[in-house]
Amino acid sequence: MLNQLTIKEAREGLQAKKFSSVELTKSCLEQIKKLDSKINAFITVCEKEALEQASKADGLASQGETLEAKSLLGIPIALKDLFSTKGIRTTAASNVLKDYIPPYDATVVKKLKDAGAVVIGKTNLDAWAHGSSGENSDFGSTKNPWNNECVPGGSSSGSAAALAADMCIASTGTDTGGSIRLPASFCNTVGLKPTYGRVSRYGVIAMASSLDSIGHFTKTVEDSAILLNVTAGHDNFDATASDAYVQNYTESINKGINKVKIGVPKEYLLKGIDKNVKKRFEQTLKELEKLGAIIEDVSLPHTEYGIACYYIIQPSEVSSNLARYDGIRYGNDRFYFGDEAKRRIMLGTYTLSSGYYEAYYKRAMQVRTLIKKDFDKAFTKVDAIITPVSPTLPWKLGEKINDPLKMYLSDILTVTVNLAGIPGLAVPMGIVDPSTSSGQALPAGMQILGPQFSEGLLFQIGHAYEQATNWHKQKPNL
Amino acid sequence: MIARTISMKIDVSHIAKLANLPISKEEKEKFEKQLSETLSYIDKLNEINTKNVEPTSQVTGLENVTREDQPSPSLSQEEALKNAKSKYNGLFKVKAILENEVSKTSSNLTIEQFNNFLC
Numbered sequence: 302m303l304n305q306l307t308i309k310e311a312r313e314g315l316q317a318k319k320f321s322s323v324e325l326t327k328s329c330l331e332q333i334k335k336l337d338s339k340i341n342a343f344i345t346v347c348e349k350e351a352l353e354q355a356s357k358a359d360g361l362a363s364q365g366e367t368l369e370a371k372s373l374l375g376i377p378i379a380l381k382d383l384f385s386t387k388g389i390r391t392t393a394a395s396n397v398l399k400d401y402i403p404p405y406d407a408t409v410v411k412k413l414k415d416a417g418a419v420v421i422g423k424t425n426l427d428a429w430a431h432g433s434s435g436e437n438s439d440f441g442s443t444k445n446p447w448n449n450e451c452v453p454g455g456s457s458s459g460s461a462a463a464l465a466a467d468m469c470i471a472s473t474g475t476d477t478g479g480s481i482r483l484p485a486s487f488c489n490t491v492g493l494k495p496t497y498g499r500v501s502r503y504g505v506i507a508m509a510s511s512l513d514s515i516g517h518f519t520k521t522v523e524d525s526a527i528l529l530n531v532t533a534g535h536d537n538f539d540a541t542a543s544d545a546y547v548q549n550y551t552e553s554i555n556k557g558i559n560k561v562k563i564g565v566p567k568e569y570l571l572k573g574i575d576k577n578v579k580k581r582f583e584q585t586l587k588e589l590e591k592l593g594a595i596i597e598d599v600s601l602p603h604t605e606y607g608i609a610c611y612y613i614i615q616p617s618e619v620s621s622n623l624a625r626y627d628g629i630r631y632g633n634d635r636f637y638f639g640d641e642a643k644r645r646i647m648l649g650t651y652t653l654s655s656g657y658y659e660a661y662y663k664r665a666m667q668v669r670t671l672i673k674k675d676f677d678k679a680f681t682k683v684d685a686i687i688t689p690v691s692p693t694l695p696w697k698l699g700e701k702i703n704d705p706l707k708m709y710l711s712d713i714l715t716v717t718v719n720l721a722g723i724p725g726l727a728v729p730m731g732i733v734d735p736s737t738s739s740g741q742a743l744p745a746g747m748q749i750l751g752p753q754f755s756e757g758l759l760f761q762i763g764h765a766y767e768q769a770t771n772w773h774k775q776k777p778n779l
Numbered sequence: 780m781i782a783r784t785i786s787m788k789i790d791v792s793h794i795a796k797l798a799n800l801p802i803s804k805e806e807k808e809k810f811e812k813q814l815s816e817t818l819s820y821i822d823k824l825n826e827i828n829t830k831n832v833e834p835t836s837q838v839t840g841l842e843n844v845t846r847e848d849q850p851s852p853s854l855s856q857e858e859a860l861k862n863a864k865s866k867y868n869g870l871f872k873v874k875a876i877l878e879n880e881v882s883k884t885s886s887n888l889t890i891e892q893f894n895n896f897l898c
Contacts, residue, residue, distance in 0.1 A: 404858035498839045511836055540844040541837075609823040620798060627799070629871055631862035636801045643800055648814060650798040651789055664824055666834030671827070673835060706816050722838030753839060 303328035304467045305776075308376055308524040311470055312368060315375050322362070322375025325470075326355040326419055329377045333422070333468045336779060341443050342463035344382050345390050346422040351377060354419040361417065372531060374417030379469040381460045382423040383430060384410050385504040389420070393506045394438040395428040396637040397626050407504025408536045409473065409515055416531045421469050424459030429623065430480055430508040431641045432456045433711040436702050439639055444698070445487060447743055447777040451695040454484030457518070461488040464518045466779060471528060472518045477508045478611055479690070479715025481516045482727035486690035486746025489729045489775060490518045491763065493525045496753045497722035498543035500529075501536035509618035510541070512611075512719045521773055522728065522763040526550035529756060545754050553757050558765045559593030561758075564683035568604035569714055574692040577736040578745050582689045585730045585747055585766075589687070592765050597683055601675040604717060606668055611716040612709055613652050613665035620649025644705060673721040676750075685762055686750040688714055690727050694735050694743040718750060725750050726759040729772035744772075789814050 303325045306314065314320055330348055337343055358375035366374060385391050385403035387410075392398045406414070414420070427437035435443040435458025443458040445451040446466040453462040457474030461484030464472045474481040476494035485492025493516045500515040507513060515532065519525045530551065535544040565586065570579060586596050623646055628634030638646070652661035679686060691714060701708045718725045730747045749759045767773055791811050795802040802810065856869055865872040 401862055404854055404861055496839070498841070511838065537846060541839075541841060543839055543841070603827070606824060606827060609821040612817065612821050613824070624798075628864065629873055630859075635799055638800065640806075643795075643802070643806075644810060644813060644817075646798050646800060647789075647791065647794045647810065648817060650794050651814075651818075654794070654797065661821070663834055664829055666836055667829040667832040668824055668827055669838075670832050670835040671829075673838065705813050706820055709817070709820075720838075 302467070304332045304470070306470060307520045308373070308470055308527050309521070311376055315362060316368070322355040322358040322419060323352060325375065326351050326377045326421065329421055329469050332466065336466055337468065339444065339449060340446055340462050340466055341441050342424055342459040342466065342468060343379070343422045344392055344394060344425050344440050344459070347389055347420055350389065351419050351421045358417055358419060366417070371417035372527060373413060375419060376417070376470050377419045377421040378413060379422050379424050379460060379463045379472040380410065380420060381426055381457050381472070381474045383426065383475055383506040384423075384473060385506070386410055386420060386423065389423065391423065391506070392440070393429050394426045394440055395639065395642065396439045396633060397635070398632045399439070401632050403504075405504060408501040408538055409532050410504065412531055424457070424463050424472060426458055426460075427456035427641070428639050429506070429619070429642050430456040430475055430477055431619070431645055433479065433483055433708055434458070434696075434701065435484070436698065437639060437641045442698055445695050446779060447488065448695070448741055450697055451743065452487065452698055454487035454695065456480040457484050460518050461485055461490055461492070464488070464490050464520065465777060467776075471524060474516055474518055475505060475508070476514045476516050476719065477512045478615060478719055479712045481518065482690050482715050482725055482746070482748050483711070485518055485727040487695040487744060489732070489744035489746075489772065489777070490520060491522055491525050491729070491773065492516065492518050492727040493529065493756070494718065494725045495529065495533065495756060496543070496724045497719070498541050499545070499724070499754065499756070500532045501534070501539040501542045503536055503538035507622040509615040510622060511618060512615060514719065522726070522760055522767050523551060523554055525726070526554055526760045543754070548757055550757055550760055554760050554764045556761050557593065558589065558762050560595060561593070561685065561762060562595045562597060562683040563589060563762070564597050564599035564679055564686045566599050566601040566604065566679070566686060566688060568601050569688040571692050571713070574689070575694060575736055577733050578689055578692065578694060581731045581733050581745055582747065586687070588770060589766060592769055594762075599679040599683055599686065601679060601717065603668065603672045603675050607672060607717040607720065608709060608713055610665045610668040610672065610720060611712070612648070613661050614669065614720070616645040616649035617653045617662050618649065620646045620653065641705070669720050672717050676721045676723055680752045684751070685755070685758060687747055688750070690714060690746045690748045694733060694745060715748070718748070723750055723753055724756050724759060726756070726763050728763040728767060731772055732775055789818060
């Protein structure tokens with residue numbers, strides 16, 4: 302089935318004229334029609350535009366357009382509905398923007414289209430990226446393709462689920478506190494959170510401006526590198542985008558990990574971690590050692606303050622970024638905000654208000670320095686750090702929805718990465734039996750962390766592990 | 780030195796007004812409870828000694844990113860107005876904020892008279 306291909310396989314097939322982009326796109330659209338009424342991964346499906354773009358891609362291919370010029374020619378990609386797409390509704394999964402049609406493309410969208418990608422649709426998410434489960438969407442929750450009673454993780458719930466269900470060949474997401482890595486882990490896909498500023502944020506609806514990272518979901522690590530080659534780079538429209546050198550991320554992917562030093566922070570193997578997730582993680586470390594890596598203990602002493610620090614800085618920045626939604630220039634007025642958005646706006650307004658700014662926001666920024674220094678120190682000892690993405694397997698829909706604080710604590714292993722601005726690559730580490738019930742086995746992922754702009758190393762490690770274990774080849778029963 | 784703990788009670792009505800968020804009475808109670816729980820949790824940060832620690836807001840070390848002050852093409856007026864629910868004569872139309880005699884007669888005032896009125 303064409304929709305089950307990876308980017309690499311699809312490109313080879315298209316170049317060899319085994320099939321066309323129109324056929325590949327139709328295969329994805331068929332899968333969406335078949336399954337999405339159950340999974341609810343998409344808010345908008347761009348059938349007409351996608352087939353037009355696919356047809357155009359086939360035309361360019363027949364005229365000899367090369368992969369060097371257009372590395373994603375004819376590849377159907379789904380975009381998280383935070384990415385502004387010119388002429389195509391962009392909602393942020395909120396009723397505030399349910400009829401908003403952007404008059405411009407985000408820089409990343411423009412880059413993907415210039416590389417020849419076919420935009421197949423806009424995926425569901427927690428509204429405004431506020432959430433860890435996909436349940437805060439004004440367009441209904443997305444279901445985990447591995448078990449429809451479980452959450453797919455959030456906030457990039459639709460992008461992860463769509464990919465896991467083979468409704469697209471790749472998808473985009475954003476990660477502010479774990480919103481790519483957690484759903485990637487819960488849906489058995491690869492998820493990349495690049496270094497802060499590696500990919501332009503222009504045109505992506507902002508959540509927290511000092512934390513937002515623009516990334517993507519793919520079926521393999523190599524596909525992830527192919528996509529980063531397209532999206533990475535400086536942008537005049539984003540003053541926080543870095544002009545750090547963009548290497549060719551696919552070049553060093555096969556180097557292997559002999560003598561690579563990998564740190565495991567003891568603070569991440571929490572008391573409350575699911576014992577089967579812990580067991581699988583420990584086996585993963587042994588698998589890495591077999592491939593030549595050297596596993597060492599490291600310490601990140603301020604880990605336990607990550608959530609407290611994050612839940613001051615992020616809502617503060619959210620309250621500022623969401624002030625623009627007044628219904629005047631676009632969208633509906635603030636009455637249309639959902640509960641979680643209101644909570645975060647109020648929390649942020651409070652922590653930034655006169656008399657409280659020093660005690661909360663300024664203090665959190667100081668703790669942020671300490672958290673970043675923990676990582677800087679650890680990276681003088683080791684090349685990369687590996688931890689589980691989540692202390693638990695995907696939980697049941699509805700389980701945490703009435704306890705916002707409990708939901709926030711789901712991000713306990715992911716937020717420190719955003720505070721430090723470092724990259725994280727989530728890679729499947731196995732399908733694990735739940736230890737607390739007799740339910741079916743569910744995906745678990747690990748995250749590979751490195752110093753800022755070390756994505757090349759993360760791909761090298763992830764690819765070596767993936768090729769030796771093949772977890773990514775397992776598919777949900779659809 | 781540990782900082783003094785700030786009171787956990789959050790005045791939801793006041794905060795909602797500052798943030799221009801419409802909140803019903805039922806919502807007020809619900810949010811009060813949920814926000815207080817969150818605030819109690821984030822109070823954890825008071826355990827840390829942050830004396831002499833520099834705050835970090837820009838995590839990749841960028842400073843003073845500027846460009847040449849050259850205007851360049853942006854959105855057309857039509858594109859910018861496309862999603863507005865209320866427009867008039869190529870402009871965004873909003874509710875009046877000055878509702879007294881001044882708004883009706885301001886066009887007859889001199890600049891000096893108008894400024895005197897504002898002061």
